[in-house]
Amino acid sequence: MIRFAALARLWLVLALAIPGAVGMLAPSRFHAGALAASPDGTRCEPASWHVVETANFRILSYGAAPVSPQTAAACERQRDRLARQWLGDVDAETWSPKCHVVLHPTDESYLREVGNGGRATIASSLVDRKDGRICLRRIDVRATRSDWLTTALGHELAHMVLAERFVDQALPRWVDEGMAILADPRDRRERHQRALKRAVARGTQFRLVELLALADYPPADRWGTFYGQSASLVEYLVEQQGQGRFVEFVELAAAHGCEDALRRVYGVGIGELERRWHRRLTAPSDPTATANSLNPRARSSVSPLAS
Numbered sequence: 369m370i371r372f373a374a375l376a377r378l379w380l381v382l383a384l385a386i387p388g389a390v391g392m393l394a395p396s397r398f399h400a401g402a403l404a405a406s407p408d409g410t411r412c413e414p415a416s417w418h419v420v421e422t423a424n425f426r427i428l429s430y431g432a433a434p435v436s437p438q439t440a441a442a443c444e445r446q447r448d449r450l451a452r453q454w455l456g457d458v459d460a461e462t463w464s465p466k467c468h469v470v471l472h473p474t475d476e477s478y479l480r481e482v483g484n485g486g487r488a489t490i491a492s493s494l495v496d497r498k499d500g501r502i503c504l505r506r507i508d509v510r511a512t513r514s515d516w517l518t519t520a521l522g523h524e525l526a527h528m529v530l531a532e533r534f535v536d537q538a539l540p541r542w543v544d545e546g547m548a549i550l551a552d553p554r555d556r557r558e559r560h561q562r563a564l565k566r567a568v569a570r571g572t573q574f575r576l577v578e579l580l581a582l583a584d585y586p587p588a589d590r591w592g593t594f595y596g597q598s599a600s601l602v603e604y605l606v607e608q609q610g611q612g613r614f615v616e617f618v619e620l621a622a623a624h625g626c627e628d629a630l631r632r633v634y635g636v637g638i639g640e641l642e643r644r645w646h647r648r649l650t651a652p653s654d655p656t657a658t659a660n661s662l663n664p665r666a667r668s669s670v671s672p673l674a675s
């Protein structure tokens with residue numbers, strides 16, 4: 369999930385009024401006096417806000433101790449992996465400002481920050497741009513879910529990494545979410561695919577011309593279909609010519625429109641893409657292609673679009 373960039377300014381205003389948000393800006397002010405058990409369980413340490421900084425992250429957490437160096441290093445590793453995967457950057461540029469990762473100690477704190485739209489989420493990201501550069505990077509995490517590092521961080525970091533490439537433009541929602549979902553764990557990707565297949569069985573999926581033109585998230589009752597179909601379409605296009613060409617397609621689409629960009633990169637228009645994508649979706653599954661869909665070598669196992 370990525371929140372609207374325009375809300376960043378609202379968030380900055382709200383930060384002046386919401387204690388949790390102010391705590392994020394000045395953690396040392398919030399020694400709430402709560403007690404947390406020490407690792408050996410024999411005594412209690414006062415809980416407070418902690419800050420751990422790495423080259424690209426400022427990780428804020430509340431508890432008896434800061435996040436471990438291993439956790440901080442895992443954030444850096446995931447960022448590097450995603451930058452190489454989608455942008456081909458061997459040494460991605462250091463983020464300035466750093467990405468704030470706020471680990472909320474309670475569900476209430478998390479929802480107060482991200483709003484009710486995040487009720488079903490573990491994490492939420494926020495990016496704001498100003499004068500052609502990114503001026504805010506923030507990921508809020510429901511830290512009551514101990515598996516956030518492996519289940520949710522990759523998705524949100526994918527949003528961040530992609531924002532870096534498309535700093536002058538907001539990505540189409542289907543592209544942004546579809547690419548981020550491919551960073552999700554396998555069980556979550558499969559859940560999205562099941563939602564899509566249910567929609568296809570009922571005939572309620574988006575027409576591609578409709579999906580590609582969506583300026584924003586659809587109504588909540590279509591989120592399952594939207595996420596599943598966005599991920600499926602991105603995965604299908606990546607299978608054809610790899611991640612790098614897909615990113616080129618997105619750049620061309622911003623300048624010339626989807627129809628033109630599809631023809632230049634994949635040699636088909638929207639109608640033909642829809643026909644081939646649907647045929648692939650409803651064909652007997654090829655587990656090798658699915659499991660390795662982000663591995664360029666898997667491309668040989670599928671029919672190229674421009675055949």
Ligand SMILES: [Zn+2]
Pocket residue numbers: 369370523527544545548
């Ligand atoms: Zn997302």
